[in-house]
Amino acid sequence: MEERRTNEIGQEGVSRRQILAGTGALAAGAALSHIGGLISPAMAKDGSTEKWPWPYEKLDPEKTAALAYEEWYRVFCGAAVISSIFGQLREKVGEPYKSFPIDAYIYLEGGQAGWGTICGAPAGANMVFSLIIGPRKPLSDNTIAHEMCVDIMEWYSQSLMPVYMPKNPKVTTELTKTVSNSPLCHVSVGKWMKAANKPLVSPERKDRCARVAASVAYKAVELLNDWKDGKYESTSEFNCGKLHGITGQTNCNECHGSKIPQAPQPPPEEPKKEAKKA
Amino acid sequence: MEERRTNEIGQEGVSRRQILAGTGALAAGAALSHIGGLISPAMAKDGSTEKWPWPYEKLDPEKTAALAYEEWYRVFCGAAVISSIFGQLREKVGEPYKSFPIDAYIYLEGGQAGWGTICGAPAGANMVFSLIIGPRKPLSDNTIAHEMCVDIMEWYSQSLMPVYMPKNPKVTTELTKTVSNSPLCHVSVGKWMKAANKPLVSPERKDRCARVAASVAYKAVELLNDWKDGKYESTSEFNCGKLHGITGQTNCNECHGSKIPQAPQPPPEEPKKEAKKA
Numbered sequence: 001m002e003e004r005r006t007n008e009i010g011q012e013g014v015s016r017r018q019i020l021a022g023t024g025a026l027a028a029g030a031a032l033s034h035i036g037g038l039i040s041p042a043m044a045k046d047g048s049t050e051k052w053p054w055p056y057e058k059l060d061p062e063k064t065a066a067l068a069y070e071e072w073y074r075v076f077c078g079a080a081v082i083s084s085i086f087g088q089l090r091e092k093v094g095e096p097y098k099s100f101p102i103d104a105y106i107y108l109e110g111g112q113a114g115w116g117t118i119c120g121a122p123a124g125a126n127m128v129f130s131l132i133i134g135p136r137k138p139l140s141d142n143t144i145a146h147e148m149c150v151d152i153m154e155w156y157s158q159s160l161m162p163v164y165m166p167k168n169p170k171v172t173t174e175l176t177k178t179v180s181n182s183p184l185c186h187v188s189v190g191k192w193m194k195a196a197n198k199p200l201v202s203p204e205r206k207d208r209c210a211r212v213a214a215s216v217a218y219k220a221v222e223l224l225n226d227w228k229d230g231k232y233e234s235t236s237e238f239n240c241g242k243l244h245g246i247t248g249q250t251n252c253n254e255c256h257g258s259k260i261p262q263a264p265q266p267p268p269e270e271p272k273k274e275a276k277k278a
Numbered sequence: 279m280e281e282r283r284t285n286e287i288g289q290e291g292v293s294r295r296q297i298l299a300g301t302g303a304l305a306a307g308a309a310l311s312h313i314g315g316l317i318s319p320a321m322a323k324d325g326s327t328e329k330w331p332w333p334y335e336k337l338d339p340e341k342t343a344a345l346a347y348e349e350w351y352r353v354f355c356g357a358a359v360i361s362s363i364f365g366q367l368r369e370k371v372g373e374p375y376k377s378f379p380i381d382a383y384i385y386l387e388g389g390q391a392g393w394g395t396i397c398g399a400p401a402g403a404n405m406v407f408s409l410i411i412g413p414r415k416p417l418s419d420n421t422i423a424h425e426m427c428v429d430i431m432e433w434y435s436q437s438l439m440p441v442y443m444p445k446n447p448k449v450t451t452e453l454t455k456t457v458s459n460s461p462l463c464h465v466s467v468g469k470w471m472k473a474a475n476k477p478l479v480s481p482e483r484k485d486r487c488a489r490v491a492a493s494v495a496y497k498a499v500e501l502l503n504d505w506k507d508g509k510y511e512s513t514s515e516f517n518c519g520k521l522h523g524i525t526g527q528t529n530c531n532e533c534h535g536s537k538i539p540q541a542p543q544p545p546p547e548e549p550k551k552e553a554k555k556a
Contacts, residue, residue, distance in 0.1 A: 048376060
C-alpha cells in the first residue's frame with residue numbers, strides 16, 4: 001500500500017473534491033427521482049436507494065448537536081448521531097430518510113454491544129457520510145465519503161473531548177476533557193474515566209458520552225454542509241497504511257510500546273500496478 | 279455495571295429467548311404490513327421500517343457464505359456480509375430489503391475506512407441482526423439482536439479463521455489460519471499477516487479476508503435460522519463490563535500487559551437502582 005488513501009485492494013482513490021452535491025426531493029415511497037450523477041445507476045446493484053448522492057439540505061450544526069445530545073439518552077451514541085442528522089432530513093427532504101431504520105442502530109453503543117470497538121459516534125457519522133454521498137472505489141470514483149470518515153476519526157482522536165457544551169446540560173458540574181488518540185470506545189472512554197476518576201455507570205460518564213456524540217454530530221454536519229457548498233477539502237493526515245502496511249490507527253505505541261512490528265512487505269519481484277511516486 | 283449483558287446505561291437486558299420470529303411479506307414501496315409484535319409500533323419513532331422484526335425467511339448458510347466470498351471481491355468484508363444475506367432476502371421477501379442501500383457499506387472495510395477498528399464482517403453481521411430483529415433496551419425488552427452481536431464477536435475472536443473454505447477458491451494454495459482473540463481488523467489481520475508472512479496487498483491476505491467474511495455470513499445465518507425456528511440461545515461467555523467496569527474485549531493483556539488498570543468503581547454510598555445479585 002504505497003499510495004495515499006488506498007483502499008482494501010490497494011487501489012488509490014481518485015480524489016474529487018469540490019464536487020457539487022446532488023439536490024432535489026423525493027416523493028415518499030417512490031424510487032429516487034433525482035440521481036446526482038456521481039455514480040452511474042449502472043453501478044448500483046439493484047436497491048432503489050442505491051443511487052447516490054442522496055438528496056441533502058444543509059443543517060444547523062448547533063441544532064444538530066443539541067438533538068444528538070438529547071437523543072443519546074434515548075438511543076446512545078451511534079444512533080444519536082444518525083438520528084440527529086437523518087431525523088432532520090426526514091422533515092426537510094423526506095425519502096429515503098423516512099424509510100431508514102434509525103433506531104436499529106442502538107447496537108453501536110459501547111463500541112458495538114459493549115465490546116469497546118469503534119465509538120458509536122464516529123461509526124454513526126461514517127455511515128451517514130457513506131449513505132448520503134455514496135460508496136467509493138471500486139463502486140465509484142468518488143472518494144469524498146471515505147475522506148470524511150478519515151477526517152472525522154482523526155478529528156475525534158485528536159480533539160479535547162467533549163468539544164460540545166449543551167445549553168442545558170443534564171450534569172451541571174464541569175466535566176473533565178481528554179484526548180483519546182483513538183476512535184475506539186474502550187480507549188476513549190477508558191482514558192476519560194481514568195482522568196475523571198468516574199465509573200462507567202456515573203452520570204458524568206454518561207453525559208460525557210452524550211456530549212461526545214453531540215460534538216461528532218456537529219462536526220459531521222459541518223463537513224456535509226461544506227460538501228453541499230462544493231467546498232469540502234479533506235484535512236486529515238491519517239495514512240497509517242502507507243507507513244505500516246496494515247490497517248490501523250495512529251497510536252501504535254500505546255499497545256505495541258516501542259516494539260512496533262514491521263508488517264510483511266511485498267517482495268521486490270512482485271509487479272507493481274502503479275508507479276511509486278517519489 | 280454489575281449485571282450480565284448490561285447496556286450503556288447500566289440496565290440489565292431482559293432475555294426473551296426462543297421468541298418466535300415474525301413472518302410475512304411486504305408490498306414494494308408500502309409501509310411494513312406485518313408487524314411481528316416484538317416491539318410495539320408506539321416504540322418506533324417515525325420511520326416506516328422502524329417496526330420489528332423485519333420479515334425473515336431461513337437461508338442456506340453454505341449458499342450465503344459462497345455469496346459473501348464472491349461479494350468480498352466487489353464490496354469488501356462488511357458489505358459482503360450484508361449483501362450475502364439481504365441480497366437473498368430481496369428475492370425471498372422483498373421490502374424492506376429491496377430499499378436497503380447495501381453498497382454504501384463498503385466503508386466498513388479495513389476496520390472502517392482503513393482505521394483498523396472493528397472488522398467489517400462482524401460489523402456487518404451486527405447490523406444485519408439489529409435490522410432484522412430490532413433494537414434492545416430502552417427501545418424494547420427484546421435482547422436477542424444484542425445477544426447475537428455478542429455471540430458472533432466472541433465466535434469470531436475465538437475461531438481459527440478463516441473457517442469457511444470456498445468450493446472454487448481464487449487462491450488455491452493452502453492458507454494460514456489464526457485466532458484473533460479480538461474483533462478488531464488491525465488485530466485480526468495483523469496476527470494473520472505475521473503468521474502467514476504475507477503483506478496486506480497479497481492475494482493470500484485478500485482471499486483470507488474474503489473467507490473470513492464468508493465464515494461470518496455462514497455463522498450469522500445459522501443464528502438467524504435458529505431464531506426463526508424459535509430455538510436461538512445465546513452461547514457467549516463475554517461479559518467484560520462485569521469484570522472490568524468498562525466496555526472492552528477479552529484480550530486485555532495484549533495491550534495492557536500484566537498491568538490491567540482497575541476502572542473507577544461506583545462509590546459505596548451511590549444508590550443502586552437494582553439490587554446486586556450474589
